[in-house]
Amino acid sequence: MKKSNLYNPGSLKIDLMLLGTRIDDPVVKAWACGSSGVDILLPENTLVNIPCREEFTRNSPYLITRRSEKYFITDGTGEVEVSMVPRPAFYSRKTTTGIPFSSIGVVHGSYTVITPSPRCDFFNRSIECKYCAGNFDVTGRDNVIYTVDEVVETVEAVLKEKASEIIYFSVGFSETDDGGIEFLKPYIKAVKKHFNCLVAVETVPPKANHWIDETYAIGADSVLYNLEIFDKELFEIICPGRATLIGQKRYMEALAYAAKIFPNGTVASHLIVGLEPPGSTCMGVDFLTSIGVVPILPIFRPSSNKALRIEPLNTEIILPVYKHLYKAIKKNKINLNWVRDISMVTTPVEVRGLVDGDKSKSLMENFYKSKIGIKTAWGLSTLRRKLRVKDNKDSSD
Ligand code: SF4
Numbered sequence: 363m364k365k366s367n368l369y370n371p372g373s374l375k376i377d378l379m380l381l382g383t384r385i386d387d388p389v390v391k392a393w394a395c396g397s398s399g400v401d402i403l404l405p406e407n408t409l410v411n412i413p414c415r416e417e418f419t420r421n422s423p424y425l426i427t428r429r430s431e432k433y434f435i436t437d438g439t440g441e442v443e444v445s446m447v448p449r450p451a452f453y454s455r456k457t458t459t460g461i462p463f464s465s466i467g468v469v470h471g472s473y474t475v476i477t478p479s480p481r482c483d484f485f486n487r488s489i490e491c492k493y494c495a496g497n498f499d500v501t502g503r504d505n506v507i508y509t510v511d512e513v514v515e516t517v518e519a520v521l522k523e524k525a526s527e528i529i530y531f532s533v534g535f536s537e538t539d540d541g542g543i544e545f546l547k548p549y550i551k552a553v554k555k556h557f558n559c560l561v562a563v564e565t566v567p568p569k570a571n572h573w574i575d576e577t578y579a580i581g582a583d584s585v586l587y588n589l590e591i592f593d594k595e596l597f598e599i600i601c602p603g604r605a606t607l608i609g610q611k612r613y614m615e616a617l618a619y620a621a622k623i624f625p626n627g628t629v630a631s632h633l634i635v636g637l638e639p640p641g642s643t644c645m646g647v648d649f650l651t652s653i654g655v656v657p658i659l660p661i662f663r664p665s666s667n668k669a670l671r672i673e674p675l676n677t678e679i680i681l682p683v684y685k686h687l688y689k690a691i692k693k694n695k696i697n698l699n700w701v702r703d704i705s706m707v708t709t710p711v712e713v714r715g716l717v718d719g720d721k722s723k724s725l726m727e728n729f730y731k732s733k734i735g736i737k738t739a740w741g742l743s744t745l746r747r748k749l750r751v752k753d754n755k756d757s758s759d
Pocket residue numbers: 482483484485489490491494495496498534535
């Protein structure tokens with residue numbers, strides 16, 4: 363009989379992200395309405411966003427139930443109590459210009475994603491990534507661009523409500539050499555000027571490394587260039603735009619350079635589990651960690667028309683990949699404190715309990731997970747940047 367994952371939050375999170383859940387309670391259904399899944403807090407404060415709408419979730423063994431105002435998740439063999447993560451209150455409010463805050467900022471646990479211009483020019487050329495949900499496709503219509511003031515208002519709403527501590531700016535592909543950082547610059551600078559918060563930036567790799575220095579100098583605390591697929595041939599087939607206009611080699615060079623500029627543990631790259639064989643993902647993990655980059659491993663969520671997922675794929679097959687990730691991070695002494703508490707992916711910290719013989723939590727890791735720790739991390743990162751930018755100026759003078 364298949365072993366239940368119910369009682370181990372790390373493997374339960376992976377299983378839930380892979381299989382999704384069914385929901386039969388109207389209150390929970392309403393809760394899940396309007397977002398990409400349902401956010402739930404599993405035991406041991408493990409946050410997960412569970413797919414619940416897609417076709418594949420109909421066959422999931424998991425079901426969320428409600429009894430006497432308590433919530434449970436069951437797989438048919440037992441159940442564990444969980445907490446529903448409340449929908450942020452600011453989602454129901456608008457900017458002074460009338461834009462719903464929920465259109466500008468989306469909370470994913472410890473970070474809130476803001477995409478000031480939801481547009482990706484791969485779509486114009488029909489070379490978009492094959493797994494892309496298409497939200498950035500503005501072909502044939504006007505592109506929305508939120509103003510700096512609208513973004514600052516949104517960040518203020520996020521931080522006032524303490525919805526997350528990290529503001530995560532993302533931008534799709536555009537035909538510029540800087541990867542999109544020049545476009546994001548006024549937003550990042552304004553947020554850094556007005557608030558004491560950490561800022562992460564996801565762009566495509568810029569053509570030259572001086573844009574990476576610039577990314578750090580303008581205030582980004584963390585940077586992501588998402589490779590997505592390590593296998594070269596699959597990368598070319600599944601990500602034709604990234605392959606032809608940027609190239610896997612440039613992703614790797616830019617990540618290696620960024621890891622030398624940014625603090626340990628703040629440069630990250632996604633490798634999507636389920637779009638390539640697990641062994642290939644492990645090779646990607648080895649490569650990224652060897653250059654000081656944190657691999658983040660989201661699980662591919664197939665929609666009905668995008669049958670890209672490798673089969674068979676189940677938690678027994680992919681659990682070793684996450685264990686490998688944790689061991690590789692430890693081996694390469696990469697700081698685990700920045701990439702954590704994310705509802706959409708399993709982070710290396712959450713896998714720790716799955717790796718035999720390493721269930722201890724270091725004092726520093728616990729410290730940085732605390733509210734005081736977050737503030738200290740912000741202070742340290744500001745100081746470090748000042749010194750680093752000064753060093754660069756001195757050497758170029
Ligand atoms: S880079 Fe790829 S995944 Fe990202 S928005 Fe463009 S097409 Fe979609």
